[in-house]
Amino acid sequence: MLIVLLGVLWYVKSRTNKLTKINEALRIKQLAALEIAKQREELSVKNKNIMDSINYAKRIQEAMLPSEYLFRKLLPNSFIFYKPKDIVSGDFYWVTEKESKIFIAAVDCTGHGVPGAFMSIIGFDLLRNITKEQGTENPAQILNLLNLGINETFSKHANESTLKDGMDVSLLVIDRNLNTLEYAGAFNPLYIARDNKIIDIKGNRFAVGKLEGNENLKFDNHNVKYKNNDTIYIFSDGYADQFGGPVGKKFKFRRFRHLLLTISGLPVIKQKAFLEENFESWKGQLEQVDDILVIGIKL
Numbered sequence: 001m002l003i004v005l006l007g008v009l010w011y012v013k014s015r016t017n018k019l020t021k022i023n024e025a026l027r028i029k030q031l032a033a034l035e036i037a038k039q040r041e042e043l044s045v046k047n048k049n050i051m052d053s054i055n056y057a058k059r060i061q062e063a064m065l066p067s068e069y070l071f072r073k074l075l076p077n078s079f080i081f082y083k084p085k086d087i088v089s090g091d092f093y094w095v096t097e098k099e100s101k102i103f104i105a106a107v108d109c110t111g112h113g114v115p116g117a118f119m120s121i122i123g124f125d126l127l128r129n130i131t132k133e134q135g136t137e138n139p140a141q142i143l144n145l146l147n148l149g150i151n152e153t154f155s156k157h158a159n160e161s162t163l164k165d166g167m168d169v170s171l172l173v174i175d176r177n178l179n180t181l182e183y184a185g186a187f188n189p190l191y192i193a194r195d196n197k198i199i200d201i202k203g204n205r206f207a208v209g210k211l212e213g214n215e216n217l218k219f220d221n222h223n224v225k226y227k228n229n230d231t232i233y234i235f236s237d238g239y240a241d242q243f244g245g246p247v248g249k250k251f252k253f254r255r256f257r258h259l260l261l262t263i264s265g266l267p268v269i270k271q272k273a274f275l276e277e278n279f280e281s282w283k284g285q286l287e288q289v290d291d292i293l294v295i296g297i298k299l
Contacts, residue, residue, distance in 0.1 A: 057117050058088050064124050066095045074102050075297050079272035083238075083279070083292035090116020091236045091291035094127050100177040103131060103142075106188065106295050108168040108236035110209075116291070122153055123167055123208075139171045139184035140221035143208055147219075150209035166209035170234035174226075174299075181224040181232065191233040191257065192224065193264035198257050199224075230299045231264040238290035239275070244282035251282055260296075271296055 071078065074097055082093065090109040095102065105127060109119035126149040130136050136145060146169070154165050168187040175182070183190045185203020192199040201222050226232070240256040243249065259278065263271045275294060 054087050054114060057114060061088055061092070061117055061120065064121060065092060071095055075104070077268055077298040079268040079296050081239075081272050081275050081279075081292060081294040081296075083276075083288070085238075085288050085291050086114075088114060088117035089291045089293075090120060091238065091293040092120040092124060093293060093295060094124055096128070096131055098131070098137065100175055101137065102174045102176070103137075103172070104174070104234065104295065104297070105169060105171045106234040106236060106293055108188065108238070108291070108293070110166050119165060119167070122150070126150070126153075137173065138221060139173050139182050140219040142171055143169060143184050143186060143219040147208045154209075166207035168236065169208055170203065172232070172234060174297075179226055181222075181226050183222045183224070184219045186219065188234065188236065190222070191260060192226070193231040193233070193261055194227060196261070198261050200257070226299050228299065232297050232299065233260050233294065235294040236291060238292040239279060239294055241290050242279065242283055242292075243286050243289060244284050248286065268296055268298055 068080075071080065074095055080093060082089075082091070084091070092107050092109070094105040094107065097103070107120065107123055109116045109123060123146070126146050127142070130142050130145045130149070134145070136142050146167070150165065150167070170185050170188040170190055171183065172190060173182040174180075181190075181192075183201055183203075185201075186206065186208045188203055190201040190203075192201070201224065204217075204219050206217060237253075240251050240253045242251050244251065259275075263274050266274065279292065
């Protein structure tokens, strides 16, 4: 009888210990689950704050860009195909007027998304200051001063950013009294569609903001007499760099140049629609790789 009682006691104790261990394991799991839920909630709040900040940056960038009304007022026969890769963009366009001259720029800042967007805000403000406050009208000199301004802005963090922060730019001045185009470029060219061919006016092979230590490098100015019905294009490299098509290759500038020549005789509204439809068709299900900016102006 004693042996049976001892056996029962041992069994009860063993079961109790086992249940205690199980309960402890469950308690640990519950605490872990609560901690994970807490971390998820904190992460959700942080993500919301980040998205709120990005959306606020988007509103700032949208307010900074010239309105469609202003662009149409200055250049009635024009279009802008602007398609950021992310919520905010490293590409931006700029336009202003001074007497008979219209200044237009297509700018591609280093990177895309938030870093590119902050760079675009700096670039936009510098362009406004150079042309409005300093009164500079020569495109090459504007780019030289823009380069100086970018380097001065980031000089406090030279070791980190000197080789990273830059802009590829097409800058154009249209003089409506003299029927002339003045152009200067940092990598990005100017295309003129005329008489069933594209005139490719190339920019300098260096970017704005990456000339610190190479102060002797200066941007070149190009002067062109334009004709009625010329169509001019300035753009970033996003369209040409898009992967797609039957085998997922880049669109490339050769194909892009041919596309612009093909559509150059169309009304500008149809040109924009064609570019948008062709881009989506080429991209297919692939991800957009960069910000897109194409500006077309029929003179």
